[in-house]
Amino acid sequence: MTDIVAGVAVPDSAMARAATELVRETEDDLLYHHSRRVFFWGALTGERRGLRFDPELLYVGAMFHDMGLTGAYASPDLRFEVDGANAARDFLASYGVGEREVEDVWTAIALHTTPGVPEHMRPTIALVTAGVEMDVLGLAYHDFSHAQRDHVCACHPRGDHFKEGIIDAFARGTIGKPATTFGNVKADVLALKDPTYRRVNFCSLILASDWRS
Template identity: 65%
Template sequence: MLDTLTSPTEINGIGVPDSRLGRAITEFIRDTESELLFNHSSRVFFFGALAGQQRGLSVNHELLYAAAMFHDVGLMPSHASADLRFEVDGANAARDFLHSYGVDPSDIEKVWTGIALHTTPGVPEFMHPVVALTTAGVEMDVLGLTYGQYPEEIREAVVAAFPRTPHFKEDIIQAFYDGIEHKPHTTFGNVKADVLADKDAGYRRDNFCSVIRCSHWVS
């Protein structure tokens, strides 16, 4: 069982990193993302950090905060490319931001990877804690996969600090769609293809077997 709550902004001993970099990340994401995505990303950080406690993982909370807060930046028009997966756009934005603050390249790589792989199930959990816990936070807040592993008072504290909208499930699906509808080809082999299929009756997803059969190889 997790410890009791200590304050509205500190949950089970975890708080938003109160450092120069942490404050800069908060300011940048608050100015860049919608309130929906800002609160979602904040919850991803807390759920990811709490998962780290549960799993006995040691993780740099500053790096985890960077990965969690930047993981959906690629959905925003200001950071969306025409031809890259939105996850890569977000990872690139985080890389550039962290580089400007003199973060060690090896640490930047951890954050980049955590963001780039956060929609690739079955892989991040075996990687560095920054990578694994970014996905853990996303899977909890969006999919609720580990909902029962968090005590009710912990879940309520996270949501009280960073509220879910009354229709968050549909709101987040819409936010995903709005961020990727202009580049459907980037969802090939990606869970976000399901978002396009749900929202666009005319969408036809690429087929892996068809790609193989239509290649230039004779056999």
């Protein structure tokens, strides 16, 4: 049976069902429900903007976007976004998805914490980030109706402490590889959660390079 939430149908293909099962088995409740909400916010944003997008690709992008925060898919030295993107790429390839479509999902996940860039790219890429920004930052919150927000969150609850919980999840996924936070928003997470963390300064790197001038 197809799930329909806030007027958005969850893709009911074998691939989408497998993605749901894999993510449900891998992520905890907080990340799983967050990932599902990201899909609905992204799809609703696409409808509101009149974008043509593939719901199945958007769904896989949304569901895999935080898989790099889990022990099953985290690498020792890559950004968690890249770990999630790589997991999605392998998953899609196993279903024979085309190279361009795989690249879109990979890019959507890899760039979902890089504000100001994905919104100018193809719909799958733009809408994964739009969904993440709505769920984590509340961006465009008032562009969704009360009914849409209430229905999505009734089906996939935020709980009482989602804000703190998602920050903690980001911290757990990056604290062991702090170098991966250079130049991205997760530096703010470790600055808050890890008293031993020291930011790398971009200008200091320039000035300390081996170039004479």
